[in-house]
Amino acid sequence: MRVQRPWGWYEDLLSGDGYKVKRLLVRSGRQLSLQRHHHRSESWTVVAGDGALLCGETWQDASIGVMLTIPCGTVHRARGGQSDLIILEVQHGAVLREDDIERLQDDYGRVIS
Numbered sequence: 001m002r003v004q005r006p007w008g009w010y011e012d013l014l015s016g017d018g019y020k021v022k023r024l025l026v027r028s029g030r031q032l033s034l035q036r037h038h039h040r041s042e043s044w045t046v047v048a049g050d051g052a053l054l055c056g057e058t059w060q061d062a063s064i065g066v067m068l069t070i071p072c073g074t075v076h077r078a079r080g081g082q083s084d085l086i087i088l089e090v091q092h093g094a095v096l097r098e099d100d101i102e103r104l105q106d107d108y109g110r111v112i113s
Helices: none
Strands: 002-005 008-016 019-026 034-036 040-048 051-055 058-062 067-070 076-080 085-093 102-105
Touching (some): 019 076, 040 051, 076 085
Antiparallel strands (some): 040 085, 051 058
16 A cells, blocks of 8 residues: 655555565655654665665765665655655664654654654
8 A cells, every 4th residue: 555645655565573665756856854763774775766865964876776774773864856766665673663753854844853
């Protein structure tokens, strides 16, 4: 099931004990909240489109095949570029719920933690 967000959508693909796999689509010119998680790490792999990825204080170009490891507690964000950005996200940790998001900045008026 796709879950719509102001920046695009995500869908859960697979989950098990201590892991979850999602597909995210970040619309061209939009971006995720500047955020971090307290109970999980994530790995992102770009499978389509282009944009930029932030991990800590470092931005990198996002193009097909780019992989990023986001340690637990690290500030991160994804931004769509000239085209929609599609990311496979693998979460690892004890808490894999949507409420493990601390938003530090948000373009869409959602609550900042």
